Amino acid sequence: MKKKELSSDSYAQMVPAVEQACKILIFLAKESGARPRLTDICKEVGIHNSKGYSILNTLMRFGLIQKETLSKTYSLGPGLAYLGSKAMEGMDLGAVVEPFLKALSNETGETSLFGMLSGEQVFIISKQEGSQPIGVNIALGHRFHMTAGAHGKAIVSALGPKQREEVLSRKKLYFYGDPLRFQKRRFEREMREIKKRGFAEDRGDLQHGINAVSSAVMGPSGNVVGSVILIGTFPEKEIARFGPLVAHTAKKISSQLSFGLNAS
Template structure:
């Protein structure tokens, strides 16, 4: 049996050892840490795409472990795999997560009120899409309950040239970039790689640049009409599109189009764009 003095010293030693152990304990789950390192690895890649071997070598894990983590991320949309090149890249689900961050910084403070007002004015569902690489990602929307349900979820990814917002984005690009896109074999203006009339498109681009909005009258989907306008950021950079989708009558295209264009300008102002200067420059280019 320990003497009283020894017992007290023993108790002090146990307490000290526990404190030391607690101070060294770091609550990190290795698999989660490795998953985070994989996502950061893909984000830092100059080409945005990497093969399994390169990812695992960079992170320092076995290929089987890396494959399991990537497959799990793929199921949740956090990464995508190109079946032809066998490469991995960041997935659109991450945009939804970043979109939630943007909600607190931009959407709730800037975009959301405009979406709500425009939705009430047009009695249509309004969307805000952000340009990332060659896609337009939906990061916010406001629905109007009219018995019409649109299943376009937050984080949904549209091809850059898709529908009315595709027309408006290409229309407001510099001429050389527009022509480069029109020379592409994959154009989505009329839907899933449907045929397009390039001469008609150029006419629509000029009209769009003059009016500030573009339209799709039941072309991509005969059930709906859509109107889109460009959104600019600092230094006049084209960063997004504001668009509405609904079952409104064709005779409302012009007044709704002017409303969408005006709200897009207000959002652009909120993002720091000099809208007047941008449209003055565009008008000069059209002369």
């Protein structure tokens, strides 16, 4: 009996329903604040409502999406948070961010760091030294408070409203070094600017003579996992040039960690 030969790319072809389900999840991730309805989702993905309804019901069964009964809108489900956490467990974050930090340091000549958020602390788990004769020596494993300096501003600005208010209600905040220097109105003004520009800055507030630029890095479920930090004795005028580079680096790392969901 003659066996049927398969083309070399037979196993590489996509399954339409799986592809459509993936597109739905990506759309819901990008529209997390809007909570779209069935017709919005099907229009975006390019499928009939009946097909979309079946796919959505299947995704709901596994907890990957959830439906608001009254408004009949959809959003990502808790099952994705579990899958995302498992994916993160298997990732070596230091190895993931290393090439991005290297490229950033090569372009700026300054020291770049990645700080991983854990509880109320930010731990430096990866770094690339700059080429400047005078730099800042920060060892791997060094920890900062989550509200300290540029990285603190970047991280807290990227938190959800409830989490942010919880942090800002604490007695000691180190955004400007000494907690006594913190003024909520000042920080709120700066936070609006951070969200618009995509990066935060510290002009010697944390330590005199040392400037820093930072941008938050987001994980698969939209949570803050840490921040990219560029630090050195560089002139303040360089912040305008370095800031967008740091923001771009953080976006690329976020996209890598989130399997493309956070790509811009």
